[in-house]
Amino acid sequence: QSVLTQPPSVSGAPGQRVTISCTGSSSNIGAGYDVHWYQQLPGTAPKLLIYRNNNRPSGVPDRFSGSKSATSASLAITGLQAEDEADYYCQSYDSSLSGSLFGGGTKLTVL
Amino acid sequence: QVQLLESGPGLVKPSETLSLTCTVSGGPVSSGSYYWSWIRQPPGKGLEWIGYIYYSGSTNYNPSLESRVTISLDTSKNQFSLKLSSVTAADTAVYYCARTSVITIFGVVRNNWFDPWGQGTLVTVSS
Numbered sequence: 231q232s233v234l235t236q237p238p239s240v241s242g243a244p245g246q247r248v249t250i251s252c253t254g255s256s257s258n259i260g261a262g263y264d265v266h267w268y269q270q271l272p273g274t275a276p277k278l279l280i281y282r283n284n285n286r287p288s289g290v291p292d293r294f295s296g297s298k299s300a301t302s303a304s305l306a307i308t309g310l311q312a313e314d315e316a317d318y319y320c321q322s323y324d325s326s327l328s329g330s331l332f333g334g335g336t337k338l339t340v341l
Numbered sequence: 342q343v344q345l346l347e348s349g350p351g352l353v354k355p356s357e358t359l360s361l362t363c364t365v366s367g368g369p370v371s372s373g374s375y376y377w378s379w380i381r382q383p384p385g386k387g388l389e390w391i392g393y394i395y396y397s398g399s400t401n402y403n404p405s406l407e408s409r410v411t412i413s414l415d416t417s418k419n420q421f422s423l424k425l426s427s428v429t430a431a432d433t434a435v436y437y438c439a440r441t442s443v444i445t446i447f448g449v450v451r452n453n454w455f456d457p458w459g460q461g462t463l464v465t466v467s468s
Binding site for chain 1: 389
């Protein structure tokens with residue numbers, strides 16, 4: 231079954247660094263397909279945060295960074311701010327689906 | 342800059358067909374540089390890709406929904422649409438449209454990401 235697994239929740243204090251993992255399989259991340267990350271603030275539509283593993287769209291602060299290895303990827307947020315409190319989703323192409331697959335999402339709480 | 346806006350009924354009866362339209366401004370849907378997608382999010386849950394369409398009319402759907410989904414394009418109105426038939430309560434969700442950047446290998450999509458997204462529209466399936 232095609233699945234991208236994320237931790238349901240992570241938390242950190244202002245100023246700290248947090249990471250969110252995204253674990254896939256041989257039909258998606260492990261097959262070499264890129265990973266993309268989205269931020270969904272409460273009550274709003276998702277917004278592209280990182281594309282093609284480690285690229286930031288214009289306007290996204292460099293506090294956000296992405297990495298990928300083997301069958302997993304990570305989103306790192308440094309200098310945590312209250313405004314970063316949101317849900318974060320990873321996404322990749324999956325060859326079994328012949329389409330897009332999203333992770334289950336991770337809720338970030340800023341303590 | 343490109344903006345997308347979903348529209349359509351907020352309430353659909355079980356067994357009927359859900360129909361939504363996404364109006365694109367700031368760029369043509371006939372651009373060969375992008376695909377156009379629908380994605381949904383049940384209340385309190387995660388995101389599910391529904392499918393996408395290319396300006397040529399070619400489509401690709403999530404296998405879990407493929408038997409019930411049709412995505413179409415109207416270049417004259419700069420819109421694309423979603424039809425989901427035989428809906429049940431499980432289809433209650435916020436439906437988003439999104440511009441889709443794609444990388445193809447030998448003409449086959451092998452990578453894609455969504456940006457920007459529309460604001461989303463809640464569709465409730467209930468009698």
